[in-house]
Amino acid sequence: MNISVNVCGINFKNPIILASGTVGYGHELNSFFPINEMGGVALKAVTVAERAGNPPPRITEAKSSIINAIGLANKGLDYFESTIINEVSSIDTVRIANIAGESIDEYITICDRLNKHDAIHMYEINVSCPNVNAGGMVFGLDRGMLKALVKECKSVSKKPIIIKLHPDVFDIASIAKSCEDNGADALSLTNTIPSMEIDPIREIPKLYNNFGGLSGEAIRPIALRLVYLASQAVSIPIIGGGGITNTDDVIKFMLAGASLVSIGTLAITNPMKPYEILNELPAFLERKKVDDINEIIGRLKTY
Numbered sequence: 693m694n695i696s697v698n699v700c701g702i703n704f705k706n707p708i709i710l711a712s713g714t715v716g717y718g719h720e721l722n723s724f725f726p727i728n729e730m731g732g733v734a735l736k737a738v739t740v741a742e743r744a745g746n747p748p749p750r751i752t753e754a755k756s757s758i759i760n761a762i763g764l765a766n767k768g769l770d771y772f773e774s775t776i777i778n779e780v781s782s783i784d785t786v787r788i789a790n791i792a793g794e795s796i797d798e799y800i801t802i803c804d805r806l807n808k809h810d811a812i813h814m815y816e817i818n819v820s821c822p823n824v825n826a827g828g829m830v831f832g833l834d835r836g837m838l839k840a841l842v843k844e845c846k847s848v849s850k851k852p853i854i855i856k857l858h859p860d861v862f863d864i865a866s867i868a869k870s871c872e873d874n875g876a877d878a879l880s881l882t883n884t885i886p887s888m889e890i891d892p893i894r895e896i897p898k899l900y901n902n903f904g905g906l907s908g909e910a911i912r913p914i915a916l917r918l919v920y921l922a923s924q925a926v927s928i929p930i931i932g933g934g935g936i937t938n939t940d941d942v943i944k945f946m947l948a949g950a951s952l953v954s955i956g957t958l959a960i961t962n963p964m965k966p967y968e969i970l971n972e973l974p975a976f977l978e979r980k981k982v983d984d985i986n987e988i989i990g991r992l993k994t995y
């Protein structure tokens with residue numbers, strides 16, 4: 693039984709990636725399970741300058757989901773290079789830097805400076821964070837800016853670039869295609885979905901930021917549609933995710949066209965779960981009489 697997947701020339705032991713922002717820098721989860729065994733880990737977003745993120749409350753619950761407005765809190769690029777890179781280099785899995793910025797120059801600075809670090813295998817260009825005032829999803833929503841950003845990142849990057857797309861767009865297929873045409877090596881979708889929750893007693897939003905990004909089980913049908921539509925439009929690989937909670941969900945995203953899948957909120961609510969899903973995967977495939985997981989990528993039948 694083969695569950696390894698090759699994406700952009702990089703070998704993933706299995707298709708399960710831990711999603712950015714939900715597992716810190718990955719090694720924090722080692723007390724729950726051997727993180728080395730996962731297919732990859734997308735590290736928490738890095739920005740040029742340190743960011744405190746939004747004031748609390750910055751996470752709240754909704755039905756089968758959470759809404760977060762963390763706001764890309766991180767200690768900045770200097771600290772990432774001096775400390776985080778060393779910490780994550782011992783994790784024996786594919787390590788993906790998640791890159792965010794307020795301008796194209798900031799994205800480029802990060803790609804350029806991380807080029808020299810062998811500990812980072814790929815860049816995930818985050819153009820879809822809903823929780824910042826500048827940058828973030830602005831790039832994902834403006835086609836002209838997105839095109840320029842993808843081009844510039846590609847020209848400076850010495851590692852494959854994954855563009856993490858924004859879900860709240862009118863035509864995901866043409867946005868995905870434009871990323872491919874302008875040099876993206878892979879796509880990732882979906883990020884959290886812009887949303888809001890209100891406290892009816894106190895009569896205020898549940899998040900200080902008013903709005904946040906919805907993630908977890910509730911968004912899976914939306915994410916599946918986006919992955920399917922994008923995969924029909926491009927031939928570059930896709931990392932699919934949003935609301936994965938079990939092995940069935942992994943298979944659903946792969947059938948829809950994802951070569952890799954990402955698990956986020958589930959790792960927050962139950963840190964053991966991604967590892968349990970990984971361990972259940974071979975038996976699940978055997979029951980489906982699949983010898984090689986690559987066989988099911990994009991194999992969805994339609995009526």
Ligand SMILES: Cc1cc2nc3c(=O)[nH]c(=O)nc-3n(C[C@H](O)[C@H](O)[C@H](O)COP(=O)(O)O)c2cc1C
Pocket residue numbers: 711712713714736737758760762764790818856882883884906907908909911933934935936954955956957958
């Ligand atoms: C608390 C939290 C923080 C996140 N931070 C980031 C981030 O820094 N960069 C990023 O690209 N996505 C970030 N995300 C989005 C996740 O990586 C993932 O795309 C999204 O949550 C959907 O997957 P899920 O339903 O499995 O959580 C964050 C999500 C959560 C819940």
